[in-house]
Amino acid sequence: MTEQKPPITFRQISQPAHRQITVSLLLAVLAAFLSLVPVIVLVELVRTVMLSFQGEPIDASKLWLLVAALMVATVLHGQATVKSLQVSHQADGLLGEHLRQQQITKLGRLPLSWFTRTPSGTVKTYIEDDVTKIHQLIAHAPHDYSAGVLVPLLSLGYMFVVDWRIGLLGLVPLLLAVATMPFMMREFQEKAEKFKSSQKQLDAAVVELVRGIPVIKVFVPEGYDESIFLSRSRSFGGFYREWLHATVHPTALMKIFTSTGFGLLVVAAASPWLITSAGVPVADVLAAFLLINNIAAPLLMLSRTNIMFSEAKAAAADLTEFFNIPVLPPAAGGREPANAGIELKDLSFSYVPDTPVLSGINQKLTAGSITAVVGPSGSGKSTFAALIPRLLDPTEGSVRIGGVPSTDLRSDQLYRRVGFVFQDPYLMRMSVRDNIRLAHPEATDADVVRAARAAQIHERITHLPRGYDSVVGEDAQLSGGEQQRLAIARSILLDAPILVLDEATAFADPDSEAAIQRAITELVAGRTLVVIAHRLHTITGADRILMLENGEVTEAGTHEELVAAGKGYATMWARYQTAQAGIQGEEK
The missing domain is CATH 1.20.1560.10 (ABC transporter type 1, transmembrane domain)
Incomplete structure (x- = not known):
């Protein structure tokens, strides 16, 4: 709209x-x-x-x-x-x-x-x-x-x-x-x-x-x-x-x-x-x-x-x-969400008219639960993730946060409740401290350090030439995994009850992946988590897994339930295990 x-x-x-x-x-x-x-x-x-x-x-x-x-x-x-x-x-x-x-x-x-x-x-x-x-x-x-x-x-x-x-x-x-x-x-x-x-x-x-x-x-x-x-x-x-x-x-x-x-x-x-x-x-x-x-x-x-x-x-x-380019319509902001639950009701989305990327999605994500969204490339996973924090508006249907349509929530209401860690984290050309503080400008230095510790990035920051005052892109040259952890520190500081992770470990090396996983564990405690998964072994403990194929949710359940069902997810899991075994064999 x-x-x-x-x-x-x-x-x-x-x-x-x-x-x-x-x-x-x-x-x-x-x-x-x-x-x-x-x-x-x-x-x-x-x-x-x-x-x-x-x-x-x-x-x-x-x-x-x-x-x-x-x-x-x-x-x-x-x-x-x-x-x-x-x-x-x-x-x-x-x-x-x-x-x-x-x-x-x-x-x-x-x-x-x-x-x-x-x-x-x-x-x-x-x-x-x-x-x-x-x-x-x-x-x-x-x-x-x-x-x-x-x-x-x-x-x-x-x-x-x-x-x-x-x-x-x-x-x-x-x-x-x-x-x-x-x-x-x-x-x-x-x-x-x-x-x-x-x-x-x-x-x-x-x-x-x-x-x-x-x-x-x-x-x-x-x-x-x-x-x-x-x-x-x-x-x-x-x-x-x-x-x-x-x-x-x-x-x-x-x-x-x-x-x-x-x-x-x-x-x-x-x-x-x-x-x-x-x-x-x-x-x-x-x-x-x-x-x-x-x-x-x-x-x-x-x-x-x-x-x-x-x-x-x-x-x-x-x-x-x-x-004159149409913008996302402003929200009235009269209602407050009752909780951190998410409901996608009759949701469809198209970037181009008559070419749906997502269609007919009806899902309820319980407050405090971990939901993983998986599927082949082009199945609509990132679009699914972008709809929750209202980076996009549905073509049809609605996304509800705590019972309130996201289109009825003002930006300040929405972003106090929904944090988003992108697959490709964007860091601004400013100090590491200010990059973390973007989520919460009034945060103290002690709050920033606590968030960095929880995100497993504090030690790396202290080894930079000027520590937290080092400027990203100048005297702070960070790897992809380190940038991802810095983005996670930003989300920890935001302290939003809902968090969306869009393939946060997709391009991380094993060491960075382990650090990111520890940071995510720290981050998700007590929160509603929606994670777009590329590495399937990272989401086997999710409360619920949604299998997306051609823009539709074709399967939903725990890892064990979906493997036992022997359908698309089970096939993807088997291929993933085979690929992982091959990689480990080459490393040996």
């Missing part, structure tokens, strides 16, 4: 930055108007000075007033521009922080099934790349679009006010640049979408390549170049070269028509005729020289900004898509 809410829009997502964006936009508009003032003042200065060549006296007060206006306008324009960019960058920083906080909250509420079916590269794009790309949208778009649109319009308007022929002169590079733009931007949207899709696929391939380096080094022969990464890399490179080849000539023309040299060349070529034949004053022609590059040149900046803006809009669409 998922929440049904109106779709979230990017306007809602970006709400914390709206005020700063508005202020930045207003300052950018002011800067655009102020950018024209120095040019107007300079033209009037020249006009005033040139009157002296006609024998008229110079108006000194007007001259000084124009100089003062030039200085003030220049300073104010600089201040408005800087302040606009400063405020927009503050908005970008604020929004980036807000988005990452919201993303962390969102990730915590997403079902485990989303992570299993979503490529790592896509997750990276959502969390890292998209937040970075909207920088252009928030930090630069208000200023760039104001400057790119208003400055050319104001400049052209002033040129027409000065003289209509000067205005027409200003249109020459503008019209030529506009004429080349469709060729430069042809099929841009379609190609931009393909570029984005190809880049996502390449990102995903890079992540998978890095993860799979050990396998590639061992199994991929030297010179083998048909990996997914290289295939996608060639595809991306080929597409990019094709796109560049198609747009290189119109882009070059666009750069020529918007260049300073071309604008000055147009005015210089027309100046003799304007001054001698058309009778346009020199001061007015000077205005053309000063403003011609304000008209077409911003188009090139706008085209570049538009490309980055398109990427930013695509990133904003991605973020909107991410925040």
Whole structure:
């Protein structure tokens, strides 16, 4: 089940930055108007000075007033521009922080099934790349679009006010640049979408390549170049070269028509005729020289900004898509479980519609009992385990903790009662002490040490360079079995009445397995234990064993009962014993 809410829009997502964006936009508009003032003042200065060549006296007060206006306008324009960019960058920083906080909250509420079916590269794009790309949208778009649109319009308007022929002169590079733009931007949207899709696929391939380096080094022969990464890399490179080849000539023309040299060349070529034949004053022609590059040149900046803006809009669409992914619905949390019993009632689960992983499961796990779940690979054991602590929600039916559906328990209620030790324990890059304390942040150092002793990991920790202050991954390099015991210490500190172990000894060596088993014995005392078993000899003493096959519980009972029944479990047990005997024989 998922929440049904109106779709979230990017306007809602970006709400914390709206005020700063508005202020930045207003300052950018002011800067655009102020950018024209120095040019107007300079033209009037020249006009005033040139009157002296006609024998008229110079108006000194007007001259000084124009100089003062030039200085003030220049300073104010600089201040408005800087302040606009400063405020927009503050908005970008604020929004980036807000988005990452919201993303962390969102990730915590997403079902485990989303992570299993979503490529790592896509997750990276959502969390890292998209937040970075909207920088252009928030930090630069208000200023760039104001400057790119208003400055050319104001400049052209002033040129027409000065003289209509000067205005027409200003249109020459503008019209030529506009004429080349469709060729430069042809099929841009379609190609931009393909570029984005190809880049996502390449990102995903890079992540998978890095993860799979050990396998590639061992199994991929030297010179083998048909990996997914290289295939996608060639595809991306080929597409990019094709796109560049198609747009290189119109882009070059666009750069020529918007260049300073071309604008000055147009005015210089027309100046003799304007001054001698058309009778346009020199001061007015000077205005053309000063403003011609304000008209077409911003188009090139706008085209570049538009490309980055398109990427930013695509990133904003991605973020909107991410925040609209259905999450596990929140629980009311009005009821408290009566005990540590677990009931799975008419339970079915599918990662993909119409493809059940578990179906029709009805089981009651008594409070304080030990229940083992066994079965062949792909039978749904880990999914079964993930449903109890509500890492997933059932597609049909319910999981009840102490008589209360897990979907009715708030997170704090649920995780006070249910601990989970994963098959592949995740340790954060922090001190060993803080890794154990994750389960109970208020725990004392003495509590942490007691939990580590019970988990059979205290002695190993004391031999680390800085003991409990050693940082995992830096001066605390732990084996798989040691990491598992650290995770068990975390669960001991949590002191939850229900514990789920997902194949906790699957990859442990014999010494580590023995230590883990002692830790588990310490951990499960008085608790309801659900253990996903890979090594069958570890669960022969369980109160109840559930045999999962093709997503269904086909057998249930004690080890002795299931062996005596002579069905699937008995066959699995016989094969396991044979395999173990072979391993022991090889060791001898």
